[in-house]
Amino acid sequence: SFVLTQPPSVSVAPGETARITCGGNNIGSKKVHWYQQRPGQAPLLVIYFDFDRPSEIPERFSGSNSGNTATLTISRVEAGDEADYYCQVWDFNSDHWLFGGGTKLTVL
Amino acid sequence: EVQLVESGGGLVKPGGSLRLSCAASALTLSNAWMNWVRQTPGKGLEWVGRIKSKSDGGTTQHAAPVKGRFSISRDDSKDVVFLQMNSLKTEDTAVYYCTTSLNGDPAYYYYGMHVWGQGTTVIVSS
Numbered sequence: 451s452f453v454l455t456q457p458p459s460v461s462v463a464p465g466e467t468a469r470i471t472c473g474g475n476n477i478g479s480k481k482v483h484w485y486q487q488r489p490g491q492a493p494l495l496v497i498y499f500d501f502d503r504p505s506e507i508p509e510r511f512s513g514s515n516s517g518n519t520a521t522l523t524i525s526r527v528e529a530g531d532e533a534d535y536y537c538q539v540w541d542f543n544s545d546h547w548l549f550g551g552g553t554k555l556t557v558l
Numbered sequence: 559e560v561q562l563v564e565s566g567g568g569l570v571k572p573g574g575s576l577r578l579s580c581a582a583s584a585l586t587l588s589n590a591w592m593n594w595v596r597q598t599p600g601k602g603l604e605w606v607g608r609i610k611s612k613s614d615g616g617t618t619q620h621a622a623p624v625k626g627r628f629s630i631s632r633d634d635s636k637d638v639v640f641l642q643m644n645s646l647k648t649e650d651t652a653v654y655y656c657t658t659s660l661n662g663d664p665a666y667y668y669y670g671m672h673v674w675g676q677g678t679t680v681i682v683s684s
Contacts, residue, residue: 483670485603492655492677493603498670536603540668545619547593547605547671 452541454550461556468524470553472537475518482520483538484513486531487552493536497522524555532557560585560673562656567678570646578641578678580656585673588612588634590662593671594641596652606630606654609639611664624650646682653677 455473462468472482482500485493495504497513500520510525524531537550562585566578580592591614594606607620609630618630629642639656657671666672 481668485671487603492674493671494674495670495672498672502669504672534602538603538670546621547595547608549603549605552602 451544452548454537454539454548456537456550456553459554459556461558462527463558464527464529466527468527468555470522470535472520472550473518477518477520478516480539482515484522485536486533488533527557529557531555560661562673562675564654564656564675564678567680569681569683571684572646572648572682574646575644576646576680578654580639580675581637585662587637587639590658591664591667592639593657594630595655595657598652614664648682651680651682653679
C-alpha cells in the first residue's frame, strides 16, 4: 500500500523558514493535505490540495508537491508554530485516507 | 461555526465493546460523509473509517487494523454517527476523532478534513 514518509523532527529559529517534507512514490500525482496539531488539541487543516489554504490560515503557510516529495513551507516562523505536522493523501486504489507519521517542528 | 462533539469513550477490558457517538452543531450530519480518525498515545494519526450519506449509498470503508471488529453507522433521525468497537485490543487505546469536510459538504470530501471534533479517549486495559 502507499506509504507517506516524514522526518520525525525539524528545528528552526524564529523568523526563519521551516520546510517539512512528505515523501511517497509519485506523490506528485496525488493531492496532499497538511495538518497542524498543537499539544492537547485536535488537528487543524492548514493546507489542502497541495497548496490551497483555508481562509483562517496565515499566508506564511504554503505547500508544494512534485515528483516524490510534497513540502509544507512555513515562512517567518513564530513560536506559536511549534507543533506536530502531518501530511495526508487519499488513496484511490483502496479508497482509504493515509497519514504520514508526523513531524515535530521545534522553534529554537 | 460548525462543531463536532464525540462522546462515549472510557475504560474497557480487552475483548470488550464500546460505542462512540459523534454529534454536530451548525451542521446537518445526514448530508455529510463522516470519518473516524484515531491517535494512539504519543503517536501519529490513523484513519479508522468512513461512512457516506444515505443519499450517496450510506456505504462504509474501514481500515485494515479494525476491519471486522469496528463498524461505522449513522442515525439520521438523531443526526448522530456511531463507531461501534468490538473485540477491543490494547492497541486500540487512542483518542478517537470524528471528522468531516468543509461545512460537511460531500463535494469537498477529498479536499481534506476541515472539521474535527475535540476527541474522546478510549483506554483498553485489564
